[in-house]
Amino acid sequence: MARSDFITNGTAEGTIPAYTIVKYGATDGGWVAAAAATDLLMGVNDSVPAASGERVDIVRAGIADVLYGATVTRGQPLTADASGRAVPAASTNRVIGFAEVSGVVGDVGSMLLAPGVF
Numbered sequence: 001m002a003r004s005d006f007i008t009n010g011t012a013e014g015t016i017p018a019y020t021i022v023k024y025g026a027t028d029g030g031w032v033a034a035a036a037a038t039d040l041l042m043g044v045n046d047s048v049p050a051a052s053g054e055r056v057d058i059v060r061a062g063i064a065d066v067l068y069g070a071t072v073t074r075g076q077p078l079t080a081d082a083s084g085r086a087v088p089a090a091s092t093n094r095v096i097g098f099a100e101v102s103g104v105v106g107d108v109g110s111m112l113l114a115p116g117v118f
Contacts, residue, residue: 005062006061006062007046007057008057008058009055009056009057010029010030010056010058011029011030011031011054012030012031012032012050012053012056013027013030013052014033014052016031016032016033016045016050017033018046018048019046019065020044020084020085021034021044021080021085021086022034022042022043022045022084023042024040031043031058033045033083033084034080035082035083035084036082037081037089037094039080039094040094041079041094041096043058043060043064043113043115044058044059044066044096044111044113045057045059061113062113063110063113065108066078066097066109067084067107068086068108068109069083069086069087070087070104070105071105072087072088072103073099073102074100074102076098077093077095077097077098078111086111093117094115095114096111097114097115098112100112
């Protein structure tokens with residue numbers, strides 16, 4: 001169900017699994033897997049995992065496929081857990097987007113990207 005409107009290509013600064021939420025890396029054009037709900041969440045890795053130093057495609061706008069790290073209900077605002085998976089956001093979290101479909105841990109679901117603060 002993914003419909004990517006904008007994809008940025010960059011360099012993985014560490015391992016980034018497929019469908020993982022990412023944040024900016026230490027250098028321009030670098031990306032790392034998100035590790036907290038307080039990270040500045042910027043997009044989702046596409047369907048190909050990337051090792052450190054490899055090129056990586058990051059979905060930045062539109063509807064992206066994302067790996068769920070908890071039970072998610074469609075419409076919920078989502079943030080990242082310690083592994084970069086999408087989980088329901090609390091009121092103090094940064095938000096990467098909103099669930100398009102419900103799912104459970106390990107599912108790959110669709111999310112409307114809308115980075116911001118909840």
